[in-house]
Amino acid sequence: MNVQVNRTDHELMTAVARGNLAGMSDIYQRRHRALFRFFFRLTGRQTVAEDLTHEVFLRMIRYRHTYQAGDGFEAWMYRIARNAFADQMKKHRLETPAEEGQLELVASNRASAFDDMSKQQDLATLYRALRQLPEEKLELIVMSRFQNLTYEQIGQIVGCETGTVKVRVFRAMKEIGKIFGELRKEKAS
Amino acid sequence: MTCGRAKELMATAWATGEPDIDLRAHLTTCSECAGEMAQLSLLWERLGDIPAPEPSAALTARWESSLESMISARRGTSWRFSLSALWPQRPVWQVSIALTCLAVGLVVGSLQSRGGGTSEIAQLREEVASTKQLVALSLLQQQSATERLRGVDYTAKMPAMEPDVISALVQAVNRDPNVNVRLAAIEALTKVSSDPGVRRSLVSSLTTQDSPMVQAALIDYVMDARDKDAMGVLKDLTSRQDLNPLVRQRADMAVQRLTEYK
Numbered sequence: 143m144n145v146q147v148n149r150t151d152h153e154l155m156t157a158v159a160r161g162n163l164a165g166m167s168d169i170y171q172r173r174h175r176a177l178f179r180f181f182f183r184l185t186g187r188q189t190v191a192e193d194l195t196h197e198v199f200l201r202m203i204r205y206r207h208t209y210q211a212g213d214g215f216e217a218w219m220y221r222i223a224r225n226a227f228a229d230q231m232k233k234h235r236l237e238t239p240a241e242e243g244q245l246e247l248v249a250s251n252r253a254s255a256f257d258d259m260s261k262q263q264d265l266a267t268l269y270r271a272l273r274q275l276p277e278e279k280l281e282l283i284v285m286s287r288f289q290n291l292t293y294e295q296i297g298q299i300v301g302c303e304t305g306t307v308k309v310r311v312f313r314a315m316k317e318i319g320k321i322f323g324e325l326r327k328e329k330a331s
Numbered sequence: 332m333t334c335g336r337a338k339e340l341m342a343t344a345w346a347t348g349e350p351d352i353d354l355r356a357h358l359t360t361c362s363e364c365a366g367e368m369a370q371l372s373l374l375w376e377r378l379g380d381i382p383a384p385e386p387s388a389a390l391t392a393r394w395e396s397s398l399e400s401m402i403s404a405r406r407g408t409s410w411r412f413s414l415s416a417l418w419p420q421r422p423v424w425q426v427s428i429a430l431t432c433l434a435v436g437l438v439v440g441s442l443q444s445r446g447g448g449t450s451e452i453a454q455l456r457e458e459v460a461s462t463k464q465l466v467a468l469s470l471l472q473q474q475s476a477t478e479r480l481r482g483v484d485y486t487a488k489m490p491a492m493e494p495d496v497i498s499a500l501v502q503a504v505n506r507d508p509n510v511n512v513r514l515a516a517i518e519a520l521t522k523v524s525s526d527p528g529v530r531r532s533l534v535s536s537l538t539t540q541d542s543p544m545v546q547a548a549l550i551d552y553v554m555d556a557r558d559k560d561a562m563g564v565l566k567d568l569t570s571r572q573d574l575n576p577l578v579r580q581r582a583d584m585a586v587q588r589l590t591e592y593k
Contacts, residue, residue: 163402170394178386192390199394203401261380268377286346287378293346308342309335315345315371322374 151215159206170199176289177223183284184227186273197226216291217298224281224299231277267329271322279314286311332357337364344368345375463489464496471499476509483515492523501532504549510542517548524556534561537568543575550578554585557592565589 149157151172154165177198181191201222209218272280285291285299286307293311297304332340332353340354341364350358350368358365419425463485470482483503486496503516523529530553537549550568553561568574568582 161405163398163405166398167395170391170398174386174390174394178390179383182384188384188387191384192386195386195390196394196397200397265377265380268374269381272378272381283378286342287375288381288383293342305339308339311342311345312338312371315342315374316367318378319370319374 213298220299479512487519530558546578550581
């Protein structure tokens, strides 16, 4: 499928809202990887992340009439994504953290990143620490560190001030540090 | 700068990759914040090393299939969708539209019945009546007695008789060779028995009629019309010996009745 590079997400989504559903194809091409990674990092599961990604694009079509230029396309899309994730959590509580093996499976295509064994072990520990974060903090770290969303955008998505987002991100990072330190101590002992 | 503000700036520094001047200044004076900044910045960097997973090809295949089916379903129902989009979803608006349509219908119907509609119907009725008269007059001219009788029957069904029709019926009473037609014409003219001109014509016809049945019918006509102007003619009939005795008796009875009327 050819992505129409000249048209912005906003223009494409406006056309979709007017009934041109074919425009969703281009939006999918641009956004499906980011959404999949967002969900994968929240759930730690490939199939669940793919199901949620699919669901978000379906919801974009279903709720296309609610699309407004106001906060921008990205904020609108992530609001839908958060709602889809919340609904999923209500239905199937994902309490079991992702296994370390899943990280290794994901990383298998990037062997160069794990050439150093100790670094690989550290990274696996960090991943476990990330997975142990409370849901709200994990979400903030995923959005700010992995999805490359600005604090202002995150504020629009979760509905709070930019300053508040920054403080929460700091606290979340501090908690990761604490968990990471504890996990390393466990491993060392 | 407070340590609280420094925490915000630290988060900004992780995102931008460059600490703010004010933050740098604070870190030189606050060892606690400096320690947090060093530790958490390293952690932030390490998080970036966590590999980015890739979705499977099955996700794209599934999405393309879903999108295709939605587009084709939409094509099939596009006209229905566009019509339904015009209809409001809120019941309040639906009821309002229904009541508005009803009110408009009543007003339009009322205006039509008062105005142009009535005149058009009246015009139509006039045209129908005119056509009926033409048919009746035409039938009264026919050679066939049956057709002339149909003509008389047509005039009897008319709500109002035009002078042309009355004249044609009087002509029929006076001149039609068929007794039944003459009798039917006299019967039809009972509708206009209040017309003195018609009564005069029929009274004068009494003297020229040769059929006893027609004479009797005419006597009944003037008697029912209580036409005292016919008294002279009726008295003449009672004394005529060439008349049918029954006709003379009927004329005599008519004279008595008319005499009784005041």
